[in-house]
Amino acid sequence: MSYFSNIFNGIKTLLTGMSITGKYFLNSRKGAITQQYPDNRDTLKMFDRFRGEVIMPHDENNEHACTGCQKCEIACPNGTIEIIWDRGIDEHTGKNKKKIDKFVYHLSMCTMCGLCIDVCPTDAIKWGQNFENSVYDRTALTRVLNKPDSKLRAGVED
Amino acid sequence: MQISLNITETIQECLVSMMSESAAGYIAMVIIALIYLGIFSVAGLFLVLLERRVAAWFQLRIGPNRVGFQGLLQTMADALKLVSKELTGTDRADKFLYNLAPYFVIISALMALGLIPFTKEFQAFDINIGIFFLIAVSSIGVIGILLGGWASNNKFALIGAMRSGVQTISYELSVGLSLLTMILLTGSLQLSEIVELQKSGWLIVQGHIPAIIAFMIYMIAGTAETNRAPFDMVEAESELGAGFHTEYSGMKFAYFFLAEFINMFLIAAIATTVFFGAWLSPFGITESIPWLGVLWFLVKTLLLVFLMMWFRWTFPRLRVDQLLTLEWKYLLPINLVNIVVMAFIVWQNLIILI
Numbered sequence A: 001m002s003y004f005s006n007i008f009n010g011i012k013t014l015l016t017g018m019s020i021t022g023k024y025f026l027n028s029r030k031g032a033i034t035q036q037y038p039d040n041r042d043t044l045k046m047f048d049r050f051r052g053e054v055i056m057p058h059d060e061n062n063e064h065a066c067t068g069c070q071k072c073e074i075a076c077p078n079g080t081i082e083i084i085w086d087r088g089i090d091e092h093t094g095k096n097k098k099k100i101d102k103f104v105y106h107l108s109m110c111t112m113c114g115l116c117i118d119v120c121p122t123d124a125i126k127w128g129q130n131f132e133n134s135v136y137d138r139t140a141l142t143r144v145l146n147k148p149d150s151k152l153r154a155g156v157e158d
Numbered sequence B: 001m002q003i004s005l006n007i008t009e010t011i012q013e014c015l016v017s018m019m020s021e022s023a024a025g026y027i028a029m030v031i032i033a034l035i036y037l038g039i040f041s042v043a044g045l046f047l048v049l050l051e052r053r054v055a056a057w058f059q060l061r062i063g064p065n066r067v068g069f070q071g072l073l074q075t076m077a078d079a080l081k082l083v084s085k086e087l088t089g090t091d092r093a094d095k096f097l098y099n100l101a102p103y104f105v106i107i108s109a110l111m112a113l114g115l116i117p118f119t120k121e122f123q124a125f126d127i128n129i130g131i132f133f134l135i136a137v138s139s140i141g142v143i144g145i146l147l148g149g150w151a152s153n154n155k156f157a158l159i160g161a162m163r164s165g166v167q168t169i170s171y172e173l174s175v176g177l178s179l180l181t182m183i184l185l186t187g188s189l190q191l192s193e194i195v196e197l198q199k200s201g202w203l204i205v206q207g208h209i210p211a212i213i214a215f216m217i218y219m220i221a222g223t224a225e226t227n228r229a230p231f232d233m234v235e236a237e238s239e240l241g242a243g244f245h246t247e248y249s250g251m252k253f254a255y256f257f258l259a260e261f262i263n264m265f266l267i268a269a270i271a272t273t274v275f276f277g278a279w280l281s282p283f284g285i286t287e288s289i290p291w292l293g294v295l296w297f298l299v300k301t302l303l304l305v306f307l308m309m310w311f312r313w314t315f316p317r318l319r320v321d322q323l324l325t326l327e328w329k330y331l332l333p334i335n336l337v338n339i340v341v342m343a344f345i346v347w348q349n350l351i352i353l354i
């Protein structure tokens, strides 16, 4: 007897499936997920969790939060980050302290794993939303993330 | 407006005035073949485009919409690209069979088209064994697939071809038997007569329950016949590369591709002819304008094609054992019982006539 119930079950489940795809078909013009990319370049918003590249945000006084602790450099599985550091007198405290000279980031080697961002104790680096990363010369993929003459923001180490 | 669409006779008459009867006959055939070739290779390309757009809509995408207005020229451009591509082949392939295979597939698909009655007159070849001829010719295609898979000297292609053999031999039965059920009603294999009979109600209405069951079986088996998803184990991208046409490139690949779509059109066209009254308009609303028949025919056929696309983008692929279970344990017994029921209905004259 299960023979016939199999047939009816089969037909029923097939129709269920078809009704679902049918609904999608009818609604596709309203909610297509495709982005017509170069056309909507001005309005295109990437998603919050999108990982485009690693950036270091600077505030209006050209100050960042990177203390030069090199934790990100150690955490990075493929040597994408190179921190060139120096020692200098800190103007707030007057102590001789380690600080970054250049935060070098090789976008060409980055796998967007996010370990560097997770590990940073001061949240100095973040995910950027830029996805148009292609360049004609690969040296352009090696970036210095701290801006020239930028300083460590006061108080991040406390 | 009275345009004579009886192409065979019109062309022949035109030629007879110029040369002898027999020569005119041959030349008329060649001309008609060329016309069909032209129309259907272009129509096949548009079917590919339609499939891609419909697939996109099912998947909440947009689909090709850049080349030409709304992407209308997309597949033309693709075909152009394929034509200009290099023809590659495998080392130690059986060159002769390898090159022959695509022509089997495409020619058998095109040959069957000649029988389809687009209107009363627009039918190139109306023989008295129409349905039989259609079933026979559309099965030749599988030889091409088997040859292609065998001759490619590639294990994926061979597996794909063997699966195609299993599938087509099994489902051919269901296609044949479900059409036979309808033949019980019509009492004729000739397509023009089958259409004529439907002036008093489409066969799916005339034959009611058994006809609807036959139609369902026909659509399932027909989808399997064309090797489309959910029965696309022959190609099964995820397991076999591209199945029997793995090793084909350029134009020869295009032949296989086009043949798949022409076959799909064909299956839908046969269903239209046998179940839905071919070019007859519903309730005879446009009976006074015979050339509108083409439109009705295309509308019905495209609706059925859409149904097949709907299947394809809804159902996952079957395993080989499931495929054979479906055919031998379900479709075939149901079909046989269905034929008996239909015979009973015809005998007791329980047909619904409008």
Ligand code: SF4
Binding pocket: A054, A075, A076, A077, A078, A079, A080, A081, A109, A110, A111, A112, A113, A114, A115, A116, A117
């Ligand atoms: S995201 Fe991963 S790979 Fe890229 S810089 Fe950070 S740790 Fe290195």
Ligand code: SF4
Binding pocket: A065, A066, A067, A068, A069, A070, A071, A072, A073, A083, A119, A120, A121, A122, A123, A124, A125
């Ligand atoms: S970015 Fe963060 S982890 Fe890396 S050196 Fe600067 S403070 Fe340390």
